[in-house]
Amino acid sequence: MAVSHRLFKLFSPLTAQKNTLSSLLIRSLSSSSPHGPSLDPEIDLKEAAAELEKSTSLSPSPSPSKGRNFHWVFLGCPGVGKGTYASRLSTLLGVPHIATGDLVREELSSSGLLASQLKELVNHGKLVPDEFIISLLSKRLEAGKEKGESGYILDGFPRTVTQAEILEGVTNIDLVINLKLREEALLAKCLGRRICSECGANYNVACIDIKGGDDEDASPRMYMPPLLPPPNCESKLITRADDTEEVVKERLRVYHKMTQPVEEFYRKRGKLLEFELPGGIPQSWPKLLRALHLEDDKQSAIA
Numbered sequence: 001m002a003v004s005h006r007l008f009k010l011f012s013p014l015t016a017q018k019n020t021l022s023s024l025l026i027r028s029l030s031s032s033s034p035h036g037p038s039l040d041p042e043i044d045l046k047e048a049a050a051e052l053e054k055s056t057s058l059s060p061s062p063s064p065s066k067g068r069n070f071h072w073v074f075l076g077c078p079g080v081g082k083g084t085y086a087s088r089l090s091t092l093l094g095v096p097h098i099a100t101g102d103l104v105r106e107e108l109s110s111s112g113l114l115a116s117q118l119k120e121l122v123n124h125g126k127l128v129p130d131e132f133i134i135s136l137l138s139k140r141l142e143a144g145k146e147k148g149e150s151g152y153i154l155d156g157f158p159r160t161v162t163q164a165e166i167l168e169g170v171t172n173i174d175l176v177i178n179l180k181l182r183e184e185a186l187l188a189k190c191l192g193r194r195i196c197s198e199c200g201a202n203y204n205v206a207c208i209d210i211k212g213g214d215d216e217d218a219s220p221r222m223y224m225p226p227l228l229p230p231p232n233c234e235s236k237l238i239t240r241a242d243d244t245e246e247v248v249k250e251r252l253r254v255y256h257k258m259t260q261p262v263e264e265f266y267r268k269r270g271k272l273l274e275f276e277l278p279g280g281i282p283q284s285w286p287k288l289l290r291a292l293h294l295e296d297d298k299q300s301a302i303a
């Protein structure tokens with residue numbers, strides 16, 4: 001695919017790029033919209049899209065033994081388990097798991113104006129501007145390409161229809177897995193999430209037990225046991241700053257408003273696989289593998 005000359009502008013020295021992104025964030029933060037950042041003039045988004053186009057252009061397959069070149073996307077509300085299942089599939093299929101939330105958090109850990117502006121958005125449950133997230137994703141894909149990575153499982157991207165349109169313009173997504181979980185469990189799962197500050201592993205201290213109804217058509221009982229850390233992680237657990245009740249509720253609201261239309265975007269294109277999680281990992285993982293037709297040849301590789 002042809003790459004626009006505008007790329008040169010985007011790959012200009014980091015400080016110049018950060019200034020653009022910084023002013024973008026200032027505009028987003030001062031926006032009066034209750035729904036998060038407003039989109040900016042076409043030119044920034046076009047530049048970010050051109051950058052994404054470059055990073056998704058095909059590189060020679062690094063290793064034929066790695067099999068198919070998966071281009072998958074995980075959709076789903078905050079707390080549904082996108083990270084858990086995307087990471088397991090990534091190990092199973094030998095493709096990178098790219099979570100835009102992790103890319104954003106890495107950016108937050110740096111110091112400076114940009115990081116503090118970004119923190120304001122994230123810690124209030126808002127989305128960061130499309131241009132910014134596309135630029136972060138492009139950099140991650142470009143770095144992966146240099147290391148010989150091929151394919152990916154995207155988690156947390158696309159989250160707006162604009163992001164989905166841009167992604168569609170630069171690459172062909174094979175499958176979009178839309179994870180679903182009962183709304184009552186989502187908040188509890190976010191509030192119970194703990195992360196090991198040393199190794200980055202995710203745990204959950206919540207024990208979710210939703211009683212089933214008596215009626216024939218009522219939902220069955222749902223039990224999700226806690227996923228507790230091993231002793232060496234126990235003393236190093238941290239909670240994400242955006243996993244408070246108020247912010248999770250805002251993230252859920254933003255998901256319904258901004259990301260649910262993305263489900264429809266892929267549904268119309270026949271790419272959406274709806275997957276209702278029946279419970280915790282022991283119940284859900286084998287069922288997900290069956291839904292993906294991965295149970296026969298791959299199950300032996302599961303940890």
Ligand SMILES: Nc1ncnc2c1ncn2[C@@H]1O[C@H](COP(=O)(O)OP(=O)(O)O)[C@@H](O)[C@H]1O
Pocket residue numbers: 077078079100101102104121122125126127128129130133155156157158159160163242251
């Ligand atoms: N594709 C995206 N577009 C805009 N903002 C994003 C995107 N991905 C991540 N973020 C930002 O990072 C935060 C954390 O993302 P993530 O870890 O995926 O959270 P969640 O648990 O809500 O799915 C989001 O609330 C948002 O501020």
